[in-house]
Amino acid sequence: MAAMDAIRWLNAQEQATWRSLLRAYSRIERLLDHDLQASNGLSLVEYGILVTLSESPESRMRMRLLADSVIVSKSRLSHQIARLERAGFVRRETCEEDRxxxxxxxxxxxxxxLEAAAPGHATLVRDRVFDRLTPEQIQQLGAIMRALEPDDDAP
Amino acid sequence: MAAMDAIRWLNAQEQATWRSLLRAYSRIERLLDHDLQASNGLSLVEYGILVTLSESPESRMRMRLLADSVIVSKSRLSHQIARLERAGFVRRETCEEDRxxxxxxxxxxxxxxLEAAAPGHATLVRDRVFDRLTPEQIQQLGAIMRALEPDDDAP
DNA sequence: CACCAACAGTTGAAATTTAAACTATATTCC
DNA sequence: GGAATATAGTTTAAATTTCAACTGTTGGTG
Known part of the structure; x- marks a missing residue:
């Protein structure tokens, strides 16, 4: 009878850590977003789309996989790509193998x-994240995030 | 001449860590948001507002401070509170000290x-975050996030 | 083959978020 | 004291995001 199981609340340390994560991430994300917006008219998600495409064979990717890569709903991606297409940064091509x-x-x-935006963005990430951590912490952060990544049953 | 300084790009480890962080966080945030939405009709930010108010003296907080606490623009908070007020979960009171x-x-x-939403939320955070980390990693994550939190010149 | 569920992607409307302008009160400083 | 400036918060309109419905394939399965 699952409803009777005791709830496993977060302890004080976990709670403090969780809140710290939410705050730190939110601030950094907002800063990066505003910076990209101001300097290149891009949102952080759009920047992610351009990076992902640029590293993909032939600079192209199927919508579904792209949506999963940048963690965005397919509807949102569709609108987002429409905007980038209007601006001339991306184009759509029909897929012959799967019509x-x-x-x-x-x-x-x-x-x-992307090449114009990247240096400033990298500098900011370095400034706000990596320059504030020791080499051990960077290594730890990597291991922690890898442990959190797999999302067994994605929604 | 700052423009001539070499750009300090992220090295391979940093890049991998950064991307892993973006992906892991995005997935978790989306999951938490969808879960709260489905079970209680709340967004993650609204949940944060309720938590913050509930822990505040007299369950109340000034708009500005609340906006800073949940890392949201004051305009957004204003709309958000309007919605929560329409739904009866929050009310506004005029401030006598500062009119x-x-x-x-x-x-x-x-x-x-909030009390209805909290157990499920806590369970999910535990499930997706803390149960996947060792005690050392939890401690490390806390230290790392505390190091990232201070935002010298907030935007 | 023919049906039928699943998948890829788009669309339109509603809801949310942002950005800038605006109201009202406080504070500073000459 | 009073003008200039800063702060708290709201509001409006535009842009973005979500949600659900929709159009076409594609992939089984009997």
Missing amino acids: RGAWAVLTDDGRAL | RGAWAVLTDDGRAL
């Missing part, structure tokens, strides 16, 4: 934008 | 909602 599908393809303008 | 100000106050219904 339901579509490729999102990074354009030259998109790659140029 | 520009307003208190957001948790109502009894709001507290009841």
Whole structure:
């Protein structure tokens, strides 16, 4: 009878850690987002889309896989790509193998934008994250995040 | 001449760690948000608002401080509180000491909602985060996040 | 083969979020 | 004291995001 099981609350340390994580991440995300917006008119998610495409074979990726890679609903991705397409940074191509599908393809303008945005972004990430941690902490953070990544039954 | 300084890119380990953090956090946030939405009709931010108010003296907090606590723009908080007020979970009171100000106050219904939502939420956080880490890792994560929290010049 | 459930992606409307302008009160400082 | 400036919060409109419904495939399965 599951309903009778005692709830395993977070203890004080866990609670403090959890809240610290929420706050730290929210602040950093907001800062990165505002910075990209101000300097290149991109949101953090759009930046992620461009990076992902740029590292993909032929600078292209199927919508579904792209959505999963940047952790975004397929509807949101569809709108997002529409915007990037209007701006000329991405184009869509129909997929011959699977005629339901579509490729999102990074354009030259998109790659140029990414290259313009990357240095400032990298500097900020370094500034706000890695320069504040010791080498051991960086290694620990990596191990911790890898442990949290697998999402058995994704929603 | 700052423009001539070499860009300090992330090295491979840092890059992998950073991406892992983005992915892990995004997934967890989305999961928590969907879960709260489905079970109690709350977003993660709204849940945070209720928690923060519930722990505040007299279950009340000034808008500005509340916005800073949950890391949200004051405009967004204003809308958010409007929604929670319409739903009866929060009410506004005018502030006598500073007549520009307003208190957001948790109502009894709001507290009841929070108490209904908390067990499931805590269980999910435990499930997705703390049960996947060793005690050392939990301690490390806390230290790391505390190191990242201070945002010298907040935007 | 023909049906039928699952999948890929888009769309339109509703809800939320952002950005900027605005109201009102406090504070500073000459 | 009073003008200038800063702060608290709201509001409006535009942009983004969500949600559910929808269009076409594709992949089994009897």
